[in-house]
Amino acid sequence: MDIENAIVEFGTQGVLRYREISQRPDNELPEVFLGGFIASHLYDQFHCPVHIERLYLTLAMECGLGVTPELVNELGGLRADLVVYQSELSPAMIELKILDERTSPLLIDNDRLKMKKLACRTRVRPYVGVMICQTSHTLESTIARLQTVLDRPIRTGPPRRSLTGKWEWCFGCASLLDITDQGNG
Known part of the structure; x- marks a missing residue:
């Protein structure tokens, strides 16, 4: 299983699990729960270290970048989920x-821009995992809007009915790697 499929599968399972234990609407899922749930399952799947809330600066140092005042200023307290x-x-x-x-999909694009700050200097492979909810727009049009904003396709799982049955959601993942942006690490 590749990382994108794993994020879609475990993201979907995480949303369903939180809905079950909280008995709250699906989109009230805290990202911190989702991160912990997915991390545990990624470890079980790939048998490799998985970190939650990892500082970009720590990741930069692990990838061989020297910490400079400019790097600290640019990456500061940013953390990868x-x-x-x-x-x-x-x-x-x-x-x-x-x-x-x-x-807004633009908020997700802001995360892409933050990750690019590190990915363009290192060999880090950036991804976004998104619980995509039907809004005043259909689920399909919301997915299409997000793909347009990110300028790339998003791998999605099957649509799921919300706890109330009044709307749909799915979990999606996209690689944000642009080969031309990749650093030399």
Whole structure:
């Protein structure tokens, strides 16, 4: 199983599990729960270290970058929701989001821009994992809007009915790696 499929599968399972234990609407899922759930399952799947809330600066140092005042200023306290160390030379950095009525696809694009600050200097492979919710727009049009904003396709799982049955959601993942942006590490 590749990382994108794993994020879609375990993200879907995480949303369903939180819904079960909280008995709250699906989109009230805390990202911290989702990160912990996915991290545990990624470890079981790939048998490699997985870190939660990893500082970008720590990741930069692990990838061989020297810490400079400029780097500290640029990356500061930014944290990756998950980092999967399948390869020490090119770890996967994953940001998790919930795209519902309260969140714009542009906010998710902001995460892409933050990750690019590190990915363009290192061999880090950036991904975004998103719970995509039907809003005042259909689920399909919300997925299409997000793909347009990110300028790339998103791998999605099957649509799921919400706890109330009034709307749908799915979990998606996209690689944000642009080969031309990749650093030399």
